Amino acid sequence: MKFLVLLTIVASTSCNRYGSGGSPTGPHNPLPPGCKQTSQNVDFILNGSEYHYSWCHDGNQIYSHSEANQYCARLGTGWQGVSIGSIAEDQFISSVIGSHALKYIWTSGTKTYSGWRWQSGEPFLFLNWSSTGADGNPQPDNREGNNEACHAVLNNFYNDGIKWHDIACHHNKPIICERASGSGYQG
Numbered sequence: 308m309k310f311l312v313l314l315t316i317v318a319s320t321s322c323n324r325y326g327s328g329g330s331p332t333g334p335h336n337p338l339p340p341g342c343k344q345t346s347q348n349v350d351f352i353l354n355g356s357e358y359h360y361s362w363c364h365d366g367n368q369i370y371s372h373s374e375a376n377q378y379c380a381r382l383g384t385g386w387q388g389v390s391i392g393s394i395a396e397d398q399f400i401s402s403v404i405g406s407h408a409l410k411y412i413w414t415s416g417t418k419t420y421s422g423w424r425w426q427s428g429e430p431f432l433f434l435n436w437s438s439t440g441a442d443g444n445p446q447p448d449n450r451e452g453n454n455e456a457c458h459a460v461l462n463n464f465y466n467d468g469i470k471w472h473d474i475a476c477h478h479n480k481p482i483i484c485e486r487a488s489g490s491g492y493q494g
């Protein structure tokens with residue numbers, strides 16, 4: 308108990324050093340490379356979609372697949388994990404991962420009984436699955452525990468470039484969120 312109290316005091320003292328009212332991306336957690344200081348949720352707009360980069364807003368936290376998609380939903384009306392609906396969008400996502408030097412991101416993609424699906428309901432096309440993985444097999448390989456039901460984009464993890472992988476959903480990653488441009492505005 309004493310130890311807990313002491314911990315709390317230490318934690319609050321080190322925060323107070325920087326003053327109160329700091330945002331999650333304030334002095335405690337300097338903005339990651341490539342992120343802009345903004346109070347808005349929208350980091351980029353492209354082809355009718357708005358995009359939000361979780362790591363630019365939450366002090367670089369990582370989430371399980373379901374937690375990550377809940378993070379997106381909590382941003383407000385219309386926000387979901389990203390659904391990659393075109394080659395252009397896939398190239399955009401790859402460019403964000405590369406320019407921000409991320410190891411990986413979650414998307415909204417999940418495997419269902421009827422196959423892979425995006426949360427947006429768009430067809431699962433323009434496949435950019437990696438040709439390799441931990442066992443050297445093409446993706447999706449359902450390797451870990453026969454239970455890789457979540458879709459991630461990995462940055463050259465297996466010397467394979469920025470590619471799609473099926474991943475067990477409990478792993479922790481940041482996420483790119485998406486919504487249709489203007490869907491959050493009223494009137």
Ligand SMILES: [Ca+2]
Nearest residue numbers: 390391392396
């Ligand atoms: Ca999309």
Ligand SMILES: [Ca+2]
Nearest residue numbers: 448449450473
């Ligand atoms: Ca896999």
